[in-house]
Every structure is written in structure tokens, then in C-alpha cells.
Amino acid sequence: MFRNSEAAKVCEGIAAATRKYGAGSEATSDWRVVIGVEQISAALDGFQECVRYLNIRRSKGAILQLENEADVQDALYLMLRPWITDLVTENPTDRTTNRYAISDFICPAARVLIEAKYIRDKEHGRAISRELHDDIEMYRRHPQCDHLIFFIYDPDSNIPDETQLATAICEERVIGGCALQCRLIIKP
Numbered sequence: 001m002f003r004n005s006e007a008a009k010v011c012e013g014i015a016a017a018t019r020k021y022g023a024g025s026e027a028t029s030d031w032r033v034v035i036g037v038e039q040i041s042a043a044l045d046g047f048q049e050c051v052r053y054l055n056i057r058r059s060k061g062a063i064l065q066l067e068n069e070a071d072v073q074d075a076l077y078l079m080l081r082p083w084i085t086d087l088v089t090e091n092p093t094d095r096t097t098n099r100y101a102i103s104d105f106i107c108p109a110a111r112v113l114i115e116a117k118y119i120r121d122k123e124h125g126r127a128i129s130r131e132l133h134d135d136i137e138m139y140r141r142h143p144q145c146d147h148l149i150f151f152i153y154d155p156d157s158n159i160p161d162e163t164q165l166a167t168a169i170c171e172e173r174v175i176g177g178c179a180l181q182c183r184l185i186i187k188p
Helices: 005-021 037-045 047-056 069-080 122-139 162-169
Strands: 088-092 102-107 112-118 147-153 172-175 178-187
Touching: 037 069, 037 112, 037 147, 037 178, 047 069, 047 178, 069 102, 069 112, 069 147, 112 122, 122 147, 122 162, 122 178, 162 178
Parallel strands: 112 147, 147 178
Antiparallel strands: 088 102, 102 112, 172 178
């Protein structure tokens, strides 16, 4: 089903946990799948497979229309929430100088913050690096964030150089003695 072997491993783990701890299990009714940044990244890598499945499943046309950032956030929530039980949506960060940011998703147990972006046009594609660096500055002191994942949906391939963007974003930063690992996932 998945081309990505990591995504397949995540799905197998979820299925095993569901069989062991799911509804009707004597173990507990409050089961949790322990996840981390690698599993979340693997799930996000499978985003396009999920979108494709929904849009070709029925002959009536596309079920899932991704036309703006809110649509992408909704799709991500539907993908992640069933197995990330502590997923928190749209959580404002503390104010930094005269600004604050609203993170899209936080998984406190894994200390992962997910920021979703939708590339609107070529100008936005060229300016996305600056926007991501601004977000890094805003989230670098977030008390529940050791890992910052940028999920970018770029349906028209408006980012001029994805490799250069990844090089600029995907690195570990140590800011004020605190480590922040940044990742970048660009789809489709």
C-alpha cells in the first residue's frame, strides 16, 4: 500500500497495538501508541498516498479538495489524530517581543510541533524560506518543542529549489542552550 517502508512499519505498529489494546481488550480501554518524530515524519510522508486514495476511490470526482492552508491542516488532522492521542491543534505560543505565533499541531509526548504551509503561487514559493526562518525564530523557545516539522503542500511546484530549501531548514540548531531539530516535508 505504501511505497515508503517507514510508513508501512508505522501502519503495522498501529495495527498490532490496536489488536493488542483496542476495543474489547482486557488490557485497558485507555491505550496509547508511543510515537516519536520518526513515526510522525513517516506518516506525513504518506500524505500524498492518502490524498490520491480519496480522490480516485469513487468515480464521482475528487473527495478531498486542498485549496488553502486550512484544507491541508484538516487533512493532516484526520491522518494524525486517530493514533496521536495527545495531538493539540492551533496552540498560541508565548509572545516574543510584540508578536506571537499559532502552531498548527503539537504532540507534547514526542515534543514535536508541526507547522503546515500551502504554497499559493510562485511569489509565495520564492518567499517560503523567509517564512520558515521566521517560524523557527518564533518556536525556538516553545516549551514543548524539540522537533519542528514543516509540512509544505506545493500543488503547482512553485518552490524554485526544494533541495536548497531543505539544506537551509533541515538542521539541528542550538539556541540558548536548547536543541531544536528542524525537518521539511514537501508534497506532492
